[in-house]
Amino acid sequence: MGSPAIIVEGVTKSYGDFRAVDHLSFDVQSGEIFALLGPNGAGKSTMIRMILDIIKPDQGKIAVLGGNIDAARKNRIGYLPEERGLYTGVPVIEMMGYLGRLKGLSRSQARSHAMQLLERLDLAEHATNKVSELSKGMQQKVQFAVTVMHHPELIIIDEPFSGLDPVNRLVIKELLVDFRNEGGAIVMSTHQMNQVEEMADRMLMISHGQQKLYGQVDAVKEQYAKHAIIVEGRGDWASLPGIASVEKIGNGRNGTVMLNLEPDMTNDRVLAAIAQNNALQIDRFERAVPSLDEVFIQVAGESAHIDQRTS
Numbered sequence: 001m002g003s004p005a006i007i008v009e010g011v012t013k014s015y016g017d018f019r020a021v022d023h024l025s026f027d028v029q030s031g032e033i034f035a036l037l038g039p040n041g042a043g044k045s046t047m048i049r050m051i052l053d054i055i056k057p058d059q060g061k062i063a064v065l066g067g068n069i070d071a072a073r074k075n076r077i078g079y080l081p082e083e084r085g086l087y088t089g090v091p092v093i094e095m096m097g098y099l100g101r102l103k104g105l106s107r108s109q110a111r112s113h114a115m116q117l118l119e120r121l122d123l124a125e126h127a128t129n130k131v132s133e134l135s136k137g138m139q140q141k142v143q144f145a146v147t148v149m150h151h152p153e154l155i156i157i158d159e160p161f162s163g164l165d166p167v168n169r170l171v172i173k174e175l176l177v178d179f180r181n182e183g184g185a186i187v188m189s190t191h192q193m194n195q196v197e198e199m200a201d202r203m204l205m206i207s208h209g210q211q212k213l214y215g216q217v218d219a220v221k222e223q224y225a226k227h228a229i230i231v232e233g234r235g236d237w238a239s240l241p242g243i244a245s246v247e248k249i250g251n252g253r254n255g256t257v258m259l260n261l262e263p264d265m266t267n268d269r270v271l272a273a274i275a276q277n278n279a280l281q282i283d284r285f286e287r288a289v290p291s292l293d294e295v296f297i298q299v300a301g302e303s304a305h306i307d308q309r310t311s
């Protein structure tokens with residue numbers, strides 16, 4: 001990771017009496033993919049709008065690319081909002097050329113950057129089609145191309161994969177990962193936790209405008225790991241030493257169970273005991289680290305529960 005692309009310190013924003021963002025502090029470094037997560041209405045878009053200077057915080061400080069956001073810094077950012085909008089009656093290449101020039105590119109730079117991206121996104125043959133003649137997914141890819149065509153240093157992107165098939169998701173993901181590996185910073189707001197697990201380096205999860213989880217994605221998941229092992233196979237798992245209980249998980253059809261371990265039992269010792277026991281057949285053995293989806297549901301559920309008690 002490199003220098004900070006974004007520093008947010010103690011930022012608060014209310015709409016009337018309603019506090020949408022409540023004393024948030026975090027940073028995003030260049031050379032990382034940072035996931036901004038939270039349930040619907042958590043305050044993610046409000047936070048993003050403040051970073052982009054679309055709305056002002058009531059309290060706190062935000063530095064973007066080394067200082068207060070101004071027109072020059074805005075040109076070093078690529079923003080893909082949740083509400084997409086393109087000029088639909090214009091050929092793709094002309095629209096991209098126009099938007100590229102607005103972001104400070106020369107006419108020839110805009111055209112060459114646009115064509116390179118359209119090639120990479122498998123849209124080159126549609127360059128002279130009107131935007132309205134493209135499918136929804138193709139329009140989404142064009143919008144992505146517009147977001148990155150001026151080679152920004154920071155990309156802020158809301159639901160980057162919505163409406164895309166698995167092949168196109170992979171193409172966009174590769175572009176984002178390349179951008180990160182070349183030193184760019186990415187803030188990605190999404191509800192697709194599997195994408196966060198696959199791509200993001202660090203994450204901030206907020207709920208009711210407040211920080212709930214913040215840090216390396218793997219470390220956050222590790223906090224929720226159980227002293228347990230998930231196994232799939234056949235046999236009497238309770239007969240193993242150091243097993244406190246055996247829980248069926250999933251629909252139980254494929255014999256997947258969670259072995260909750262006694263406090264002093266280790267994974268290695270369970271594995272060794274399984275290996276020595278001919279009556280057990282094992283197809284899968286892994287630590288019980290939850291998926292980010294499970295962590296999200298737990299954290300969002302906890303804050304909904306707190307709400308009910310306080311309302």
Ligand SMILES: Nc1ncnc2c1ncn2[C@@H]1O[C@H](COP(=O)(O)OP(=O)(O)OP(=O)(O)O)[C@@H](O)[C@H]1O
Binds near residue numbers: 015039042043044
């Ligand atoms: N212009 C506004 N005026 C009043 N309230 C607003 C305004 N914009 C957002 N809010 C409220 O602030 C809260 C946070 O909204 P925000 O759009 O930031 O959430 P979000 O995390 O982006 O949600 P989602 O995942 O659904 O997009 C919500 O309760 C919303 O109703």
